[in-house]
């Protein structure tokens with residue numbers, strides 16, 4: 001039985017007040033909160049193990065290295081990668097995508113095409129546009145419909161022998177739509193294209209199996225799944241990671257350096273130049289442990305309940321429109337009040353202690369599609385409650401009254 005009030009006790013921040021009111025944290029799609037179990041690991045690291053890894057013979061360095069490598073193995077097990085060296089620790093999803101996009105500079109040719117979707121975060125658009133500028137390749141876009149779903153028949157039309165790579169998010173951060181990635185991957189592979197899935201928004205809700213998906217690259221950020229900021233991962237199939245050139249040069253990523261020639265380290269170190277976010281990597285592993293203790297099935301079904309409840313309650317407010325109405329969506333509600341700027345709604349909600357996100361959510365093409373400047377986005381996590389949703393609904397009603 002899921003006991004949300006016990007779970008909430010794991011999160012010290014949830015008992016603080018904001019503007020004199022109990023915090024209602026509904027900005028989980030931007031970053032999730034951190035449980036005490038993860039905070040303890042961070043404190044423990046700096047209290048007992050702080051040392052640079054991989055190159056020290058002394059005890060602290062070896063202990064820190066062991067903890068860091070254990071974290072990599074936890075990430076490997078969680079995403080079900082075949083080998084731990086297929087997990088590259090990065091500073092987050094953005095870094096992971098840039099790493100792959102940079103690698104494709106030496107693979108793409110002028111007439112090649114790469115495919116993105118209309119539902120992407122800027123992190124999964126801009127690095128590829130830069131890649132097209134470097135290589136002369138062309139970026140094609142899978143369009144979306146009014147429900148905020150991808151138009152899959154158009155995807156079929158875009159695929160051709162020119163297509164080399166497809167990159168879409170598993171879940172849209174702006175609308176919460178869960179994309180049909182199984183079919184996207186399968187169709188891309190049929191014509192020999194590789195696929196990268198941006199899992200920044202799926203990692204808090206879904207436990208993906210990268211081998212079952214047969215995906216070539218899968219990327220995620222720790223801070224979306226109860227871990228710290230500034231750390232994330234890139235899963236890449238071994239054959240792909242061997243094919244791609246290193247992203248950054250520096251210490252740790254070399255086999256041998258002379259002024260004539262440098263040879264590179266084996267995976268995963270080839271892509272991990274410099275001192276990494278050691279504590280962050282270890283805490284990422286702890287966050288994965290924490291979430292698995294609760295269980296992703298339990299999390300998904302509880303959050304779905306929250307989503308249904310909030311959708312119903314919010315739609316009772318006259319003049320409120322929800323963007324992203326797919327049946328296949330996660331616990332994100334993007335909405336606007338007729339004639340009122342989302343920023344104004346967000347500001348009033350903040351005065352009531354309610355944290356939501358307002359604006360374009362780094363997904364301007366989606367806002368352009370709906371012809372709006374942005375939305376108010378409330379995104380729920382497993383530590384939120386229906387009574388918090390009631391507070392949100394009352395807050396939105398109040399905002400509407402004050403701003404109309």
Ligand code: PMP
Nearest residue numbers: 092093094121123169173200221
């Ligand atoms: N893609 C998606 C779908 C996201 O939601 C985010 C974070 N908002 C990112 C990429 C970028 O993640 P990060 O800022 O952790 O690199």
